Amino acid sequence: MTLDEMKAVNPRTVDRRTLVEHSSIHVEKNASQKERCRQFVEQIGNPYCYLDGKTVVRISFANTGRTFADCVRSYLMGI
Secondary structure, eight states: OOHHHHHTOOTTTSOGGGSOBGGGOOOOTTSOHHHHHHHHHHHHSOTTEEEETTEEEEOOOOSSSOOHHHHHHHHHHTO
């Protein structure tokens, strides 16, 4: 699935069985920032749409000049 296809997933109609529960994601805290980002994206599948418990979460990013990688990096720094 391309990034554009991932962004377009409708949280109301998505097959929940295709989504990953975010609490199941484990990244190595001592790994480099690039490696943690790779681990996260590899495990989450679609970073734009995932599960938080029984809730489908769909995220989007404002057009602020920050890249997707910047946003994921910021997220990973907080876990």
